[in-house]
Amino acid sequence: MISEPELDGAWESARPAEVARDEAVPARRPVRPWQWVAATAVATSVLWAGGLYAFGERPAADPEVRYAVTDDLCGQFKAPALDRAMGGFTDSTSNEAGRHPAMEWASCSYDGGGSDGSGGLSLMVLVELHKKTDPGPEFALGSYYERILGAGVPWEEMPGLGEQALVRSSEAGDGLELRVRDGGAVFSFEVMSFGLSEEETGLPGKGAPPPDRDALTAAAVEDARALMAALRKDCL
Known part of the structure; x- marks a missing residue:
C-alpha cells in the first residue's frame, strides 16, 4: 500500500x-x-x-533704493519753490517717521495763510522707501483711499522726473498732487490752497485768487527734484 x-x-x-x-x-x-x-x-x-x-525666471530681487530718510524731514527739506509760488509757509511739522524691514517712510506738513484771513494753504510731503516689494506695478493705482472711494480726477504722466511721475489737480480745494517713483522710492506731494471770496471774508478786494495751475506744477516738480537730490545716499 x-x-x-x-x-x-x-x-x-x-x-x-x-x-x-x-x-x-x-x-x-x-x-x-x-x-x-x-x-x-x-x-x-x-x-x-x-x-x-x-531663462531668468528667478525670484524677484529687492527693489533698488538709492535714497535715505531721516526723522526730521522738514529740517532737511524746505520746499522753497512751492513756498514762493504759494505766498509763503508760516509753519512746518515733521510727522512721525517709520522704520520697518519692508519699508521706511517720513513725512512733513507745511501750512500757511494770508494775514488778512483771505485763505489758507498747505503742503504734505511723504517719502516711502519700499525695500522688499517693487512699487512699480501698482504705482498708477494711487492710494488706498482712491481704491476705496474711487478715483476722481485722472492722473497725467509727467515725463523727465524719476522713473515715472504722475500729476493731477487736487480733489480738495485748489491745488495739485504729484507722485514720483524712482526705483523703490516713492515721493508724494499734495498741495492745497483754500482761497476765500470777498463774500466769505467780508473784506472788499481781499478775495484770494486760486494759484495758477501751471506755475504750481512747475514749482512742485522743482521741489521734487530738490528733495530727491537731498535724500540721495551719495549726497548724505
Whole structure:
C-alpha cells in the first residue's frame, strides 16, 4: 500500500520540469500605470524648474533704493519753490517717521495763510522707501483711499522726473498732487490752497485768487527734484 508521502512524491516527480521551475521562482509584480505617471511628473517638474532658472525666471530681487530718510524731514527739506509760488509757509511739522524691514517712510506738513484771513494753504510731503516689494506695478493705482472711494480726477504722466511721475489737480480745494517713483522710492506731494471770496471774508478786494495751475506744477516738480537730490545716499 502506497503511503501519502510516497504518493505526494510520486506525483511531484511526475510533474513537468517547466511547471515546477516556474512555481519555484516568484513572479515579478507588474508595474502599475500610475507609478510611471508619478515618475514622469517628478522628472518634468525638475526639468521645468531648471529651465526657468536658465531663462531668468528667478525670484524677484529687492527693489533698488538709492535714497535715505531721516526723522526730521522738514529740517532737511524746505520746499522753497512751492513756498514762493504759494505766498509763503508760516509753519512746518515733521510727522512721525517709520522704520520697518519692508519699508521706511517720513513725512512733513507745511501750512500757511494770508494775514488778512483771505485763505489758507498747505503742503504734505511723504517719502516711502519700499525695500522688499517693487512699487512699480501698482504705482498708477494711487492710494488706498482712491481704491476705496474711487478715483476722481485722472492722473497725467509727467515725463523727465524719476522713473515715472504722475500729476493731477487736487480733489480738495485748489491745488495739485504729484507722485514720483524712482526705483523703490516713492515721493508724494499734495498741495492745497483754500482761497476765500470777498463774500466769505467780508473784506472788499481781499478775495484770494486760486494759484495758477501751471506755475504750481512747475514749482512742485522743482521741489521734487530738490528733495530727491537731498535724500540721495551719495549726497548724505
